[in-house]
Amino acid sequence: MIGHLAYAAGSPCPTIVLDSSRLPQDTAKLLESLTEVRRYLAAAGGAHVLKFALMEPSEHPMFDLDYRFVQALPGGPDRFDLRGSCGHSILSAVLAAERAGVLPKLTAGQRIRVNVLNNGDSVVCEVDGVDRDEVQFTVYFVRPDAVPVTRLLLTGEPATELTVDGERHEVSLVSSGNAYVFVDARSLGLRDHGELFSADAALFDRLSRIRVAAAGLLDWPAEGAFPKVAAIMPMEAGRIAARAISVPRWHPTIALTGAVCLGSAIQVPGTIPWRVAHEMGCVDGLIDIATPGGDTAVTAATADRDGGPALLWAAAGRKRVTFQGSFLLEPLAYLHFEEIAQCLAETAMSS
CATH class of the missing domain: 3.10.310.10 (Diaminopimelate Epimerase; Chain A, domain 1)
Structure with missing residues (x-):
């Protein structure tokens, strides 16, 4: 072989x-x-x-x-x-x-x-x-x-509350490319993307525990790799800061499927990524995802079906192998x- x-x-x-x-x-x-x-x-x-x-x-x-x-x-x-x-x-x-x-x-x-x-x-x-x-x-x-974008929601709702060590966390559980747990980094006490990118062991532990709680909610193995987890927050127009966990450490950027899932989640009304995008005034078109290791460009295309948005495709560019x-x-x-x-x-x- x-x-x-x-x-x-x-x-x-x-x-x-x-x-x-x-x-x-x-x-x-x-x-x-x-x-x-x-x-x-x-x-x-x-x-x-x-x-x-x-x-x-x-x-x-x-x-x-x-x-x-x-x-x-x-x-x-x-x-x-x-x-x-x-x-x-x-x-x-x-x-x-x-x-x-x-x-x-x-x-x-x-x-x-x-x-x-x-x-x-x-x-x-x-x-x-x-x-x-x-x-x-x-x-x-x-x-x-x-x-229909609502079918991307793993719990059937755009936002879900998880209790981790007695603390409540609002998350969005979305599956597109891969299953992800998205959390607003500001709800974890981070003020800007500089703090998000520099935070280390304590944030890693909190996000890991949130991921495990989400896996338990989905009845998935807690020790597995899925769902993945990412903390996000707004930057300037057209850019979202993200930090994700891979196996078994911080992801240096964000998984390609993570970029696709984030781009898709922006199209789902009420999700945390949707709220962050609306806060920036950037809902349609290309989004840049900024990470500690560089940017990834992502976009998702939807069409109206039965009175609501439906996902056609999502794409990520600038990928070198x-x-x-x-x-x-x-x-x-x-x-x-x-x-x-x-x-x-x-x-x-x-x-």
């Missing part, structure tokens, strides 16, 4: 990309294989690689690539979360698929259509530019049918022998 490493700028770590057609299809056996990969990576100094992208050519006529995301969790090499997706890893999978010969050579203007098996998302990766080992993308999360190389994964080398044996068997039958 050959592993490919790619890094999307702004991601907390590189993604290891594997050809899913060569991996076990049974979930339990698949996770056993990925556990061996994690041990192998850790021994080679790659314990920080916590994102797995499993890809193969899609048999569906509307897609080029089938993609499945697996989030590795801290606490042991056999701990994973298969619930959500990762936009940065989607882009890593596209670039690695090209380098592996699964996709044709990427060129500016090309669009790669990805079928996200984790949650059914349809993602279009448009190539903006190619420069040696780096590719720039704009990424569109496209809805096959317009979805660098291919870091390919290598033999020795723990999974036996999978190649199975492949060779199958080829030899077919050859024997035809002779």
Whole structure:
């Protein structure tokens, strides 16, 4: 088995990309294989690689690539979360698929259509530019049918109250690209984006506890990676400050799916992102999400359906991905022998 490493700028770590057609299809056996990969990576100094992208050519006529995301969790090499997706890893999978010969050579203007098996998302990766080992993308999360924005609300309401250690917190639970808990940073006592970006352990702990409370409300595993959490607040017109948690630390920027979810949540009346956008006088069009590690541009398109807004697509731009190389994964080398044996068997039958 050959592993490919790619890094999307702004991601907390590189993604290891594997050809899913060569991996076990049974979930339990698949996770056993990925556990061996994690041990192998850790021994080679790659314990920080916590994102797995499993890809193969899609048999569906509307897609080029089938993609499945697996989030590795801290606490042991056999701990994973298969619930959500990762936009940065989607882009890593596209670039690695090209380098592996699964996709044709990427060129500016090309669009790669990805079928996200984790949650059914349809993602279009448009190539903006190619420069040696780096590719720039704009990424569109496209809805096959317009979805009423109220259906993005995980609790059915734009704002939900959580009680954490006896303290009440108002949050918005929204799912678009991934499930997110959004909280107004000012409700946590932060006065401006400078304080938001500089706050460290105490804020991390508060947001982590809010995330765990939201997971409990949704009846999701508290120790998992989803829902994710982000604190937001207004900046100048057209810009929203955000700080998000990844696994197991602060996200250096914001997940691509987090940007998409925030852009979508701005279109849902009454949510905390909607309120922040209205406060800035910026409801429609492109929004810049400012983070400690840089800005991400995001926009969401809606149409009127049955008297209310419905989400058509959401997009994030300025995404850069660098291919870091390919290598033999020795723990999974036996999978190649199975492949060779199958080829030899077919050859024997035809002779």
